[in-house]
Structures are given as C-alpha cells and as structure tokens.
Amino acid sequence: MSIFEKYGPRQVINGCGKMTVLGASAVAPEIADAMAKAAMDYVEIAELLPAAAGRFIAKITGAEDGCPTCGASAGIAIATAAVISGDNVDIIENLPDSNGLKNEIILQKGHAVNFGAKVTQMMKLGGGRPIEVGAANLVIPENIENAINEKTAALFYIKSHHAVQKGMVSIEAMITIAHEHDLPLIIDAAAEEDLHKYIAMGADAVIYSGGKAIEGPTSGFICGEKALCQACRLQYKGIGRPMKTGKESIVGLLTALGKYAVKTDNTDRQKNRMQQFLKELKDIPGSTGSIAQDEAGREIYRAKLVIDPVVTGINAINVAKKLEEGNPSIHTRNYYLGQGQIFVDPRSLLDGQEKIIAQKIKKILQQAKGNN
Secondary structure, eight states: OOGGGGGSOOOEEEESOSOGGGTSOOOOHHHHHHHHHHHTSOOOHHHIIIIIIIHHHHHHHTSSEEEEESSHHHHHHHHHHHHHHTTOHHHHHHTTOOTTSOOEEEEEGGGOOBSSSBHHHHHHHTTOEEEEESBTTBOOHHHHHHHOOTTEEEEEEEOSTTSOOSSSOOHHHHHHHHHHTTOOEEEEOTTOSOSSHHHHHTOSEEEEETTTTTOOSSOEEEEEOHHHHHHHHHGGGTTTGGGOOOHHHHHHHHHHHHHHHTOOOOHHHHHHHHHHHHHTTTTSTTEEEEEEEOTTSOSOEEEEEEEOHHHHSSOHHHHHHHHHHSSSEEEEBOTTGGGTEEEEOGGGOOTTHHHHHHHHHHHHHHHHHHTO
C-alpha cells in the first residue's frame, strides 16, 4: 500500500518520467535517511547555505559557487532577482519592484514555455521584465543583438524538452553574444543530466532541479559565478523568503548530488527494461513497439508503443485514459497520443512495474478487440 493511500490519493505507477505533477522522483533509502536525520536535528542556516551547500554544489558541478533552492522554478525567480539587485540590500528588499533598474531579461520566443506555469512569470516574480525575441519557430542572433539596450540585465536560455528544439539560437552563440555585451547568460537546465557541461561552456549561472535527473527530494540549485551565487543567496532576505528550502531538503539534495556524482551509466539497463516491456506486447495485433531516445537529445531511452485503432478497436488516447483510471493509476508519457503513440519512461518505474503496465495495456487492448 502506498503511503499516500492512507490520506486518500490512489497509488501511482509513474511511467511518464521525472514529472513534478507526479512527485518528481522516488528517493533512494540513503537520501531518505539523511533527510530524516537532518529533520531531527538543528543547524545554523546561515552556515549551511554558503559554507556547506554552496561549496558542495560547486565541487560537484565545477562552478565557483552554488545556491540551493526549493525547486528549479524558484531558481529562475531568484537568479533573475540576483542579476537585477546584485548585493544591494535596498534593491533586494524592494523586489519585485524594479522600476528604473536594469531589469530586462531577453529570451527566445520558442523558449517562452509553460512547464506547469510560465517561465516568464517566474522571471517577473524576481522583478524581471521578460523580452521575447524572434518567432516561435525561428530566432536568429540579430534578434537577440537588436533587443539589447541599457535596460538589459541578462540573457536567458531554456534547455528543456518543452522548448522548441529547432530554429533557435544555440547556447554557444548566446554565450558569445552575452559576453560581448558584458551580460550574464543564465541557463534553465532543470531536467538536464550533465551537471558540468554548461558551466564548462561559459554560462554564468545554471539552474537545475534536484528532484529530476538527480533523483533527490523536492529541491533545486543554482551554480555559477561566485558573485552571482552570493547575490542569489541574498534573495532569501527578499523575494526568496517564501521560496526558502528547509534543512532536510538541503541535506537531501547534497546527499543526492554526492550519489549522482559517482553514478554509473545505466542506458543499457533502461533499454533492456523497455525491450522486456515491449516483448510482453509483441503478439498483440495493432500495437507496434520500438525504443526511442529522448526528444531533447538526452541519454534517456523509452519504450514507444504505436496503437493502430483500426486493428485494436481503441485509440491511444483512450488507452492512456483507461490506464490512469485504475488503481494503481498508471501514467505513461502522453505528448504524442494524437499521433497514436504512447511512451513509457523506465527511469521512474520501481522494480517490476513495467510488467504491471504491460499486463494492463494487454488487457485493455484485448477487451477493446473483444468488443468489436
């Protein structure tokens, strides 16, 4: 029985991925144990934030410094506030009111996405005025260059499967433009798996979720230049106060980061699990399975199941709906249901749950066939 069932919600089998709406990650026992120990003890937060957390985040990422947050979305607001205020306490205490300050944050129109909330709203919470440039399907360097003026505080890049994947200005070009104009480039890399790449490329600040690829608790962090990270931590005296993260989440994040740093490649295991999953369904007429890499190019391999409604008597939309209606409620990755495609992500599945999903899909398809 799931702990959540005690309070009413159904058990969930998460074949969708590290999604906030499904609780992001299920942490390892050693992370849960570290969080429990932290929750039952005391610490001076003023020491924990810079001396312990900042230094450890820097060590793991190769950045100069770091700042823990309660999530990547909070990281967007805090990093935005930091590039506007620096270490000026008067500005920090008055944000998000940034009238008369350098407060414009330039981002590509194809990056102005909604990830459950608008990226641009997170910037506004930090006092930023988002400036979207170009078109949703095409941005050129001149669009960014022409938007830069005396009010520009930073350039922002969203590295996400939610963002448009083609026709956008590259990270490399964004870094070059930012630094030619003596501006910081901030990257939202919430669900990215490489914690070194963007810092090594020259980004000034990079934002990650602690609860996605890193498999930590609900948390996040900013890593980057020392002065910028110090300014980020100062936001906890301002707009960051209602976004503060507690001692147990910080310790859980640091434990997860330490574990992630020595993590071995598991792409073969991902593929093997999904191949076994598809093998369970290979004899079902009207369903065709294959292994597909993540659409944003990450080293994530999912099962792709194509449902032919003419043969099966049911379309992918209704298969997914029936999966979610049960108890346990089974959630698959459903971005391409309209094209008849259901994806299953192995990373968020507990041991053996792929078999449960396969059995349920098989039952749904067999029943649909029998009704036709």
